[in-house]
Amino acid sequence: MSKVYFSTWNGEFINNINKRQEEWEESAYDLPVMYDSYRESKAFIGWDGVAIFNEDVDVIRLATEYAAQYQVYSEACGRCAPGRWGGRILYDMLDKIARGEGELSDIEHLKEVSKTMQTTSKCEIGKTVPTPILDIITHFEDDFMRCIHEKQPSKHYDADIDYIAKITAPCTDACPAHVDIPGYIEGVRDLRLDDSLIATRQTMPLAHTCGRVCPHPCEDACRRTNLDEPISIMELKRLGADYETDHGFGFFHPAEKKPKINKKVVVVGAGPAGLTTAYYLALEGIDVDVYEELPVLGGEVAVGVPQYRMPIEKYNKDIECVKDLGVNFITDTRVNADMMREFENDYDAVMIATGTRISKKVRCNNEREEIKGYWGAIDFLDKINLFEKYGYTISKEEQERYMLPASHIDLTGKTVVCVGGGFTSMDVVRCSIRANAKKVYMIYRRDEKTIIRNTTYEEYHEAVEEGVEFLFHSAVNTIITDEDDKITSLLIDKFELVPDPNGGRAQLVKIEGESYNIEADYLVPAVSQSANLDLLPSEWELKMTSWATIKTNGKDYMTSRKGIFASGDCEYGPMTIVNAVGQAKRASSVIARYVQTGEISLSDDEIMEDHLRKMRVYDKNEKVTGWLPGLAREVSIKLDAHNRKYNNKEVNLGFTQDEAMNEADRCMRCYYIAMTAV
């Protein structure tokens, strides 16, 4: 709810013109009434209408500036005749009226050009820019007539007002890294794959990676869904990255690296958040040292995500792209509190991006670390991936500890039970299949629908195809061990979902008498992970979240201690790669300013980004016009189960060029432009 003077936002019509302030009707939407913590907004105007926050606003100039911003945003304009000329004419005519030189016929021409733009423009930006302008012309006709008849400039024509605009799109808004998705898809459609990759890399350095293993929240906000099915956004990202790699080009960075500014930042952890921080800081000319505990770079994507989902040679390309900017990596070095204290003195800023690498317990009876066959998911996947991807073998002691016949994980004849329901657990069960386990179970408290929602349909479906047995509405009650303290079987409880008679959340309730035993050699808990934050000097007393991660305000990612930043899973809790990238991208922008000015600030672009995210750009009820519905989403070919089960070949073969182009053609280029007057 926002207090407004006038609003046509998203189909509402609030008109408080000539009403006393106390009688003002409120808007139903969360509009940016306050621009930031100390500045009020005058108006907000965008693809869906206009909201004016006080009666003194010069609406003609507001409309003019909105048309001007459309002209300024080169990335989204100049690509179609109606947009290129229409946008210019809109601006010129509005400004002519605002200057006091307009004529009545200009209003007619404005309406005419607007109609052509609305019906024929290439992208949504061209189609929607006239919408709020027409709203203003309709509802503030008197203001226009006054300017035209009296040949007077509009009321604040020369006033110093900030008009801050931002381009967005429903998918871009929903992407935690705010990737310019329509931009990279346009690159595929135009067969300009270098441009496609550059569009991605503006905010997402891990193009190979997030073209493969991103859970793509963007696709849930794809406007094409309103028409038929969402665009296969994620997979189209691979095209640009593969183009660069296949043709042996150097790296297409989104901007030229700036000259050194003699500032240095240390990043702890070389996972997605650390790599992203390093990448964007290095582009700004800042020296970056990255410390990594493991012998290899890449964090969980390297040692957690299996080869068949994320081939390391592709991920290494993303990492090389970061290295290409001169980032310094120090591996095999676990950072401790003493080092952190030194870092604080030696560097201009510190980024903590250590992830969450402790597997949480499943919370059942007889659950003890030392049980033979009890094996945390993180360590299990570390060992698999370090061997499969890099050839690191397992020591004699650990072979014994984990009952392995060889120096790598070979589960021949063994039964593996994983408790989970997220991506990590999927990796565990599918790796177990590839390690030749006799039988693999996944135990999950909830149902099939939920596991698909928490991961992806493909992931679940492929695991089933490979022979994983899913036991839904189940949980381990007790681990049963033998005299050697080795797991022999598990007692499993069955649950059912009982609706709350009072209309609250349905509860999982144990079904008495339905518990059963399954034989097991291994129990791999993959329910969640927590952060190991031993490295934080205790005297810093960093504020923590209630789930024991590092606390920031979620906007600038500075911790409670000045100059110390945190991003990725150690800040948010176990989440996605793209979330870590998004946080780190934002943080690196804040840090880049901080190391120069000592101030923590957000750019206008970032402030607008947060406003829009809060308002949500995607409207699932919007009716889409001007596109032929019913064009099926392309689906890339996956290796058959029997061709992939016992090896590490990449399962998803990716789009062929044909498929990619068909899919890119479905994209409706839903760019929008929003603007706040401050």
Add this chain to the structure above:
Amino acid sequence: MSGMVDFKINGRDIQAQRGETILQAARREGIYIPTMCYISKTTPCASCRMCVVEVKGVDGFVLSCNTPAANGIEVSTDSHDLHVERTNIMRLYDVNHPLECGVCDKSGECDLQNKTLEFNVGTQDFSARDERRTIEHWGLINYDPALCILCEKCTHVCNEVIGDDAITIQFGGYSSKVIPKNSDTLDCTFCGECIAVCPVGALVSSDFQYKSNAWELNKIPATCAHCSAGCPLEYEVKHTSIDLADDTIYRVTNNFEFTSLCGAGRFGFDFDIKAEKDISAFSKATEALKNASAIRFTSMITNEEAWLLNRLKDKLGIKLFNEDARLFAEFMSAYSSVSGKKHYSADLSQLKRADGIIMIGSMIASDNPGVRYAMTTAAKHNGAKIIYAHPVEDALMQNVVTQFLKYEVATEEGVIVLLAKYILSRCEVDSKTNEYLENLDVGYLSAESNIGEDELELMMKSLSRTRNNILVVGIDVISHKRATNIAKLVALIEKYSNFSVLIVPKDVNTLGVSLICDLDKDKAVKNTVGYNADGDFIISSLPGHDLTIPALNQQEGTFTSIDKRVLATNPALSFGGYELNDIASVFGLGYRHTIDITKELPLDCGFKRVEFDELNNFLSELGEDVRGYKLTEIEINNPSDLQEIDDLPEFNGTIVYHVNPVLQFNSYTNLTKLLEKDTSLRGSAQFAIAARIKDGDNIEITLPNQVVLMRKFKEDASLKGMIALNPIFDMGHEIIKYRFQKSQIKRVNNE
């Protein structure tokens, strides 16, 4: 899922291929939808929005150029509402468009003019403040942003068809314009494709600009005479002045909607020669022939001339020399002995549709731009995996090539046999072949050719999903001393795998000559008559001869192109002197017209009994190449065995590779006014150090046969390694077989 879609346009039942757009289907059916930015050979630019249509039940207008037809939809292409919006778009296009039609090159053939008339836009109702825009001069190309309508056709063809990717749009709303990509000035191969596709006068030929009105020019359909691609073009000629009796070629244009031209084809048109009937020279020529022991000629001639020369050979009992065509014939004969067919299997249209290509033995961007453009199309539109095997990495091909196999100079036989082994490892072969391939010393071949087994495995991996595979074989293979065995290995790949084979003939009619003439090995004999080539008596259309004959833009006749297609060409300019047919007549071999020979060309080589005048000289409305006719395939039953692989030779030190720069092919292109004639030896920094020379030095190159060349040295940052590139277009008839040669480089005084 069926491959066909049934729908309606304007009430008519239409069937379309799945994936075919509404616009494509409409055009195929002859239904008109206006466009300003659409060009058939690229992905839709989708910038003009003129092609919007209505679909029953769908709100708003749907773009027909990038919307595939769907089952059951009812499309209407014309309605009042559509007309209003299309008219409005034209009104927008016309805002501030400079009214300089009176002098604009494009006037009379301008899409903007045509559509403005079509939509009857007589006044400018909208206005916008105009901007200052500067005209750019990019060598052969001028760009006027004020005239540009930002249709993006130029950038699309440059990237998707040519592969230069040299221009891009600088987006900026109303200020958007075309700019050189990643460069201050235009750095490209100057094919001029951007000029061809420009619908207005924004991109023009700087040479042609302000020279003539389009409607005053006569178009002469012809086939390009510079390389074997056989590109269709039109010489545009005009009578210039009362002082000059003859026409002059003003420019070359092409059916850009479907075909492309390289810069040599487009700008290198003035290689004609003037002559009167010189009776004394003519009788000397016949005299010379009577006494001749051999005729030496090049493949820059028509099929009909080749046929006459072969008749002369028989009649006079002399030898016929043409090393280029002889090597090609020898290669093809060995190839046929394994494949069982007279001709290689692929053509350029198949190459455009390929998704897996292996190219070996050519610097293709300069050897045959037509092949390069087909590979660009395949790479861009099909995402083709392109493996480029050659000792020299060509920077021009980087955005097309997905894997570069850099082999050691002269090890082509080893490379091909390795390719055969890996490709055929997936195929069923007979036991003899199997044994042959099994017994190869892969370690030795790999070490000496420098093609690692990991590289071959990577190649096989990238070809694992491809379905339309083509092996393209270039001149360095044909001219190799082990060419016959290589040809058999190439045929083996064709025979047992799903690869088709495309062999690139070197000159415009190498293929035709190789089929028509019975050639002898060129030996230093006395009393030779040169026909466009060296000899004791020279009959030629090039300067420095004893009798003048017409150049290829002054002749009627046919060429046999890389597509195995017999293509007609017509004289753009007249010729006053004697022709080969006149000489042949003296020996009783002449015809009334040279083109009477066209139907006489040998049937047993695949030629057909078709009269010259029956050969089509145009593309179909939908762009299919229906020119001339395709050679008939001939079964050959003359089996021969593979030979054992020879020791792979070693080439060390400063190596020279005789290859032309892009746009230059031969003595004819060297005659033209517009094409750049840089004869420098280009080499890497490493080469310069090894040869102890530096950029700008005058140098002396001594070749193994003691031939000495004088060149300037140019250091080229795009090159690596110890191979320098030596142009041959200015070297007249110097015959160099295998184009890599060891050389001695010496710096000479630089004053």
